[in-house]
Amino acid sequence: MIYKIRIILDADDDIFRDLEIESHNSLEDFHNAITQAFGFLGNEMASFYTCDEEWRQDEEIALFDMSESGSNVRLMNETFLEDIMTEKSPKLIYVYDFMNMWTFFVELADIEEKEDGRAYPNVLFSFGELPETPPEKKFEADESAFDFDDTFDSYDDLDFDENWN
Numbered sequence: 001m002i003y004k005i006r007i008i009l010d011a012d013d014d015i016f017r018d019l020e021i022e023s024h025n026s027l028e029d030f031h032n033a034i035t036q037a038f039g040f041l042g043n044e045m046a047s048f049y050t051c052d053e054e055w056r057q058d059e060e061i062a063l064f065d066m067s068e069s070g071s072n073v074r075l076m077n078e079t080f081l082e083d084i085m086t087e088k089s090p091k092l093i094y095v096y097d098f099m100n101m102w103t104f105f106v107e108l109a110d111i112e113e114k115e116d117g118r119a120y121p122n123v124l125f126s127f128g129e130l131p132e133t134p135p136e137k138k139f140e141a142d143e144s145a146f147d148f149d150d151t152f153d154s155y156d157d158l159d160f161d162e163n164w165n
Helices: 027-038
Strands: 002-009 017-021 046-051 056-060 092-098 102-111 121-129
Touching: 002 027, 017 027, 027 092, 056 092
Parallel strands: none
Antiparallel strands: 002 017, 002 102, 017 121, 046 056, 046 092, 092 102
């Protein structure tokens, strides 16, 4: 089957690419298609993240396992589109280059039969130009009932030893 997927840059301006790719391709193949579609060199670290309908990030699927002891992190070359993107869970978050945090919203738009003689992956539509620098991110937590500032009247009562260092 062929997945038609829209990849949208997390920015104020509309910048997106519509790709079609075979459902049995790995996320590493998909990562390569995205970097080419947006004009990246493809030599930076990247990860996909599963998410819910509200784009709340969940499990990481990394390009490489960077842990020293070999962790249980899922890897792109071992994970296939058809196993991670379905009609019931059509969304992913894609982050390219962790120093710059190029962040994209990825959404499955359609699933169709493969056309004979057509090469995949294929860029169907391209809208907007990638800016020179990534859009600035606002890292904000969800509202919480716990208010740290109201917890302590004075930090003097915490028994910190001023010469602890």
